[in-house]
Amino acid sequence: MTPTQPIIVWFRDDLRLSDHPALHEAASRGVPVTCLYVLDEESRALKPPAARPLGGAARWWLAQSLRALGNDLATIGGSLVLRKGPAASAIAALAREANANAVFWNDIAQAPHQAVAGDVEAALASNGISSQILPGDLLVEPKAIRNKENRGLRVFTPFWRRVQGLGDPPKPLPAPKKLISVPGIASEAVSDWALEPTRPDWAGGLRESWRPGEAAAQAQLKAFLDDGISGYSGDRDRPDRDGTSRLSPHLRFGEISPRQVWHAARFAAAEHPRLVGNVDKFLSELGWREFCRHLLFDVPxxxxxxxxxxxxxxxxxxxxxxxxAWQRGRTGYPIVDAGMRQLWHTGVMHNRVRMVVASFLVKHLLIDWRAGEQWFWDTLVDADAGSNPANWQWVAGSGADAAPYFRVFNPILQGEKFDPDGGYVRRWVPELTRLPDNLIHQPWTATPIELASAGIELGKTYPQPIVDHKQGRERALAAYAKIRGKD
Structure with missing residues (x-):
């Protein structure tokens, strides 16, 4: 590579400037840098295991995140080139256009991404163009956490102990202060890719709820560590409170890195020792993301x-x-319906409620967990290829370190325990707003006078329960007994 030949930085699920090893390395060379994002909806189908097409909510987020990344690059003299097509041919073509002699990117330890990256590397090599791949998606690479049989761990607690035993991950890298761009490179427009819904435009709730991009991710992390972390251990289970970090979609699209979250949280604990317990709990949730990613590495x-x-x-x-009925939040169980409506409107659902609605589908309704996982994949802005299926299999009892199948969440008791004043239900199921707290999670037990005074007509303004809890639980346990008897 001659001193003046440019380097291409291929962005993927790492839509940020800071702690971006590939961008940092390219910028440090002092040569022109072309930043590229490829919308590749073709390579995923070429060979198994196939990468999953993004769901609708994730496509909306991607559009906003790419715009934010483009604006951020412009502030340091760079620009974002957008191309659509198979990554290998698109990147090789851009390298020829830009007269680049190297392409840098961050590794994603998932089989489909690695298969596409292998094709890119081969296509570049055939054109005499070098590749450099750097780690940037995880706290610890999967090869560092293996058992005696050289397999990944299937139980979270020993996995997390191993991760912590390796010490702090490397400190995050700073964003480049300046880039030298390559002039005259054509780019497609985000609007050309039809990532956002139009007819109908169902994304109003997403726009109302979120601000994608690296700046928003950093601001959210700071606000959480400044104000939200102190009550995290207890508040994280309360859907009626703002007790979670709200970082999951930012992590999903790499607008913030797990290393940045780790070090910021550790710094907060060092500055305020009273926060140590809450910080440890918060980081264990980051560890669960890591666990799911490692699991996906072994189980594509x-x-x-x-x-x-x-x-x-x-x-x-x-x-x-x-x-x-479950998808539309019309099951007759208020905590379930509130969660499903929150999901449809905002693209996320509170963590505790995710477990309740998943348990309801798999156990009360005996519907395959894959149907629920697919619905979440399409409607979550934080739909993650590792966490989403791993969480569903955890609830179903079929996965790694799974909850036992006979653990059937009671949606009434879960609502009463974690939404005791009914604030969450009233926010998302407004037809029940006027019910008193002691009836809000089981409106079918209200007297006709109580229902009338609350303006509710069961079966019309709000549905009757589609399944009786006790009968649903017994049916689930009977179904499980059948497969256990075959072991």
Whole structure:
């Protein structure tokens, strides 16, 4: 590579300037840098395991994040080139246009991404162009956490101990202060890619709820560590409170790195020792993301296959009507319906409620966890290829370190315990607003006079429960007993 030949930095799920190893390395060379994002919806189908097409909510987020990244690059003299097509051919073509002699990118330790990256590396090599791949997606690379059989760990607690035992990850890298751009490089426009819904435009709630981009991610982390972390251990389970970090979609799209979150949280604990317990709990949630990513590294078909094979014989029910009622937040169980409506409007759902609604689908309704995982994949702005299926399999009892299948969440008790004043339900199920607190989580127990005074007509203004809790639980346990008897 001659001193003046440019370097291409290929952005993927790392839409940020700071702690971006590939960008940092390229900028340090003092040569022109072309920043590239490729919308590759073709390579994923070329060979298994296929990368999943983004869901609708994630596509909306991607559009906003790319605009933010482009603006951020412009402030330091750079620009973002957008191309659509197979990554290998698109990147090789851009390298020829820019007269680049090297392409840098951050590794993503997932089989589909690595398969595409391998194709890119081969295409570049055939054109005499070098590649440099740097770690930037995880706290610890999967190869560093293996058992005696050289497999990844399947239980979270020993996994997390191993990660922590390796000490702090490397400190985050600063963003480049200045880039030298390559003039005259054509770029497509985000608006050309139809990432955002138009007819109908269902993204109003997403726009109302979120500000994608690196600046927003950093601001959210700071606000959480300044104000929210002190009550995190308890408040994180309360959907009626603003007790979570709200960082998950920013992490999903790499607008902030796990190393940045780790070090900022550790700094907060060092500055304020009273926060240590809450910080440790918060970092364990970051550890769960890491655990799921490592699991996906070993099990690329995590979204399709039961990790515990005896679940392959589970007698799931096909019930399109019940599935639709669940998707639309019309089950008759207020905490479930509130969660599903929050998801549809904002693209996220509170963590505790995610477990409740997943348990309800899989156990009360006996609907295959994959149907729920697919719905979440399409409607979550933080839909993550590791966490989403791993969490669903955890609830279903079929996954790694899974909850036992016979742990059936009672949606009434869960609501009463974690939304005791009904604030969460009233926010997302407004037709129940006038019910008193002691009835808000089980409106079917209200007297006719109580329902009338609250303006509720069960079966019309709000549905009756689509399944009785006790009967649903017994049916679930009976179904599980059948597959256990075959072991």
């Amino acid at each position: 078909d995590l979204a399709d296959r039961n990790l515990q094979a005896h679940f392959d014989g589970f007698p799931w029910k096909r019930d399109a009507k019940a599935l639709k």
